[in-house]
Amino acid sequence: MIQLKLINQLSMKKTILIVILTFILMPKSSAQDDGVLGAALGLAAIGGAIIAVDQMKEQAELRATEWLLNNRPEMSSFSLKTLAFDGKKAKDMSAVSVITYKIQEFQLQDKPELNGKKYLLFGFTSYGWANEMGVDLSRVSWYMIDAAEWTNMMVAYVKTASDERNDSTIKERLKTGKIVNKGIKDGFDYTIPFFRLEGDMYAVRDYNEMMKLIYNERSLGIYLKETSDLVQIGRGDIIDIHEFFNEED
Numbered sequence: 001m002i003q004l005k006l007i008n009q010l011s012m013k014k015t016i017l018i019v020i021l022t023f024i025l026m027p028k029s030s031a032q033d034d035g036v037l038g039a040a041l042g043l044a045a046i047g048g049a050i051i052a053v054d055q056m057k058e059q060a061e062l063r064a065t066e067w068l069l070n071n072r073p074e075m076s077s078f079s080l081k082t083l084a085f086d087g088k089k090a091k092d093m094s095a096v097s098v099i100t101y102k103i104q105e106f107q108l109q110d111k112p113e114l115n116g117k118k119y120l121l122f123g124f125t126s127y128g129w130a131n132e133m134g135v136d137l138s139r140v141s142w143y144m145i146d147a148a149e150w151t152n153m154m155v156a157y158v159k160t161a162s163d164e165r166n167d168s169t170i171k172e173r174l175k176t177g178k179i180v181n182k183g184i185k186d187g188f189d190y191t192i193p194f195f196r197l198e199g200d201m202y203a204v205r206d207y208n209e210m211m212k213l214i215y216n217e218r219s220l221g222i223y224l225k226e227t228s229d230l231v232q233i234g235r236g237d238i239i240d241i242h243e244f245f246n247e248e249d
Contacts, residue, residue: 060123064082064101064123065080067121071142071144076108077106078105078106082099083240083241097125097231098122098123099122099140100122101120101121104116105117118244120244122145124141124229125140126227141224141227143210150242151245157215157220161215169192170192173191173192195215200216201216204223
C-alpha cells in the first residue's frame with residue numbers, strides 16, 4: 001500500500017510539473033495569459049481525475065484479491081483483472097453499483113499461460129463506497145460464480161425477459177448468440193426476442209437466497225435481498241462476460 005501511494009503521488013507531481021513547464025515555456029502575449037492559464041489548470045484537473053480513477057481501480061483490485069485469498073485459499077495461482085471500470089469518471093465512482101472481475105487459474109511455471117478454470121467475481125457496492133479517501137470495503141458485497149452458474153443466471157434472465165421456457169433451447173441459443181437489448185441475437189437474427197417494456201416497467205424472478213433478477217429494456221437488474229439494493233449490469237458488460245466464459249483459451 002505504501003509503494004502504491006508513493007507511485008500515485010509521483011504520478012500526480014509529474015502531471016503538475018509538465019503542466020507548469022508548458023505554461024512557463026509556451027510563447028504568449030499578455031492577452032493570452034488568461035487562456036493559457038485556464039488551459040493549464042484544465043489539464044491539471046484532467047490529470048488529477050485520471051489518477052484518481054486509476055487509484056480507485058487499483059484499490060478495488062487489491063480488495064478483490066484480498067477477498068479471494070481469504071475466501072478461496074485452495075486457489076494457489078490465478079489472474080485477476082477488472083472487467084467493468086473503463087470509461088468511469090472520478091466524480092461518478094461512488095455511484096457505481098457493481099464491479100466485475102475476471103479470474104482465471106493457471107499452472108505455475110515459467111511464462112505460464114492462462115488456461116485454467118474461469119470465474120467471475122461481482123463486487124456489489126453501496127452508494128459512497130468510493131471517495132477521496134479511497135475504497136470502503138465495508139460497502140462492498142462479494143459474489144463469485146463459474147461458467148456454469150453464469151449460464152444458469154442467463155437462462156433464468158432469458159425466462160424473465162421472454163416467453164421461452166425450455167432450458168435446453170435457451171442454452172443452445174446462448175452458445176452461438178449473445179444477449180442484447182432486444183433478445184438473444186445470432187448474426188442479424190433474434191433467436192429469442194425479449195418482451196418490449198416501457199422504461200418504468202419491470203419483470204422479476206426470484207433466483208436464489210441472495211438475489212432476484214430484474215428485466216427491463218435497459219439492463220440486467222439484480223436485487224440484493226440482504227441489503228435491499230438494486231444494481232444494474234449493462235448490456236456491454238453482459239456481452240463481455242459471455243465472451244470471457246466462451247472464448248477459446
